[in-house]
Amino acid sequence: MSDHDHDHDHPHAPLTNGDEPAAAERARALEELLVEKGVIAREDVRERIDWLVSRSPADGARLVARAWVDREFNERLLADARVAALELGLDPGPSPVLVAVENTQAVHHMVVCTLCSCYPKGLLGPPPDWYKSLPYRSRAVSDPRGVLGEFGVELEDDVELRVLDSTADIRYLVIPRRPAGSETMSEEELAALVTRDSMIGVAQPAAPAPVAS
Amino acid sequence: MSYRPGQRVRVAARPHEGHHRTPAYLKGKVGSVERMHASFTNPETRAYGTDGLPEQPLYLVGFAQRDVWPDYRGHGDDRIFVDVFEHWLERVE
Numbered sequence: 001m002s003d004h005d006h007d008h009d010h011p012h013a014p015l016t017n018g019d020e021p022a023a024a025e026r027a028r029a030l031e032e033l034l035v036e037k038g039v040i041a042r043e044d045v046r047e048r049i050d051w052l053v054s055r056s057p058a059d060g061a062r063l064v065a066r067a068w069v070d071r072e073f074n075e076r077l078l079a080d081a082r083v084a085a086l087e088l089g090l091d092p093g094p095s096p097v098l099v100a101v102e103n104t105q106a107v108h109h110m111v112v113c114t115l116c117s118c119y120p121k122g123l124l125g126p127p128p129d130w131y132k133s134l135p136y137r138s139r140a141v142s143d144p145r146g147v148l149g150e151f152g153v154e155l156e157d158d159v160e161l162r163v164l165d166s167t168a169d170i171r172y173l174v175i176p177r178r179p180a181g182s183e184t185m186s187e188e189e190l191a192a193l194v195t196r197d198s199m200i201g202v203a204q205p206a207a208p209a210p211v212a213s
Numbered sequence: 214m215s216y217r218p219g220q221r222v223r224v225a226a227r228p229h230e231g232h233h234r235t236p237a238y239l240k241g242k243v244g245s246v247e248r249m250h251a252s253f254t255n256p257e258t259r260a261y262g263t264d265g266l267p268e269q270p271l272y273l274v275g276f277a278q279r280d281v282w283p284d285y286r287g288h289g290d291d292r293i294f295v296d297v298f299e300h301w302l303e304r305v306e
Contacts, residue, residue: 141281164294
């Protein structure tokens with residue numbers, strides 16, 4: 001490519017689409033350059049996007065529901081979440097280390113990535129926009145109880161709040177507390193209570209529907 | 214130098230030009246090692262097209278929120294845990 005005197009006068013797809021945000025335009029320009037320099041292939045980008053949008057929090061919910069009904073599985077999940085996910089036939093994602101942390105009566109965990117938007121995408125799918133927003137990323141570390149309050153979570157006075165800032169190669173998944181009233185529910189029914197936000201640690205799982213009488 | 218769980222460590226306050234993964238709000242703060250995860254290629258050199266070798270040990274370090282934010286509004290027991298590469302940690306005597 002060194003002899004390619006590139007002044008961008010050859011035809012190619014337009015770099016922008018209508019009113020797309022500046023960041024999208026920048027990403028498109030970067031992709032264009034990386035492909036042109038042979039660092040990545042267009043197919044790589046499409047494959048990664050296809051993988052990402054095929055992932056969903058339903059997989060994380062399956063892990064949590066199994067941990068709720070199987071104490072020994074819960075121990076294995078806490079010891080090595082990647083191995084535990086593979087045990088259920090789930091794709092833990094490309095990160096080499098996946099860590100599960102357990103919310104209890106005494107401790108509540110919540111996850112943030114202050115430097116970008118690191119997130120256990122293999123088990124939760126694409127992160128929500130608020131997770132990537134500057135207000136969440138800054139306030140989740142400096143005023144986490146305030147942030148939780150805005151999500152509708154009021155912790156008991158004796159609960160220790162632990163914020164996990166995933167700044168590097170590790171991905172964190174929160175195992176929320178099993179809700180009261182769910183004792184007789186099946187694993188599948190339990191999985192339906194486990195929301196995405198509860199596995200980020202900014203919400204409690206959904207409450208079980210009252211038993212019809 | 215490697216660190217053991219429970220050991221007190223300080224995050225280096227040195228300035229750094231270019232890409233790195235140690236958040237500014239932790240610089241100079243003292244916490245304790247929770248666990249050593251594994252070793253990973255160094256994002257500071259990998260970001261500039263190198264292989265990122267040698268690998269750097271990555272630790273999960275816990276800090277009292279009140280040590281990190283002097284005007285922290287939450288509870289005294291609240292903590293924040295952050296992944297920090299070994300070359301950003303210093304021994305606390």
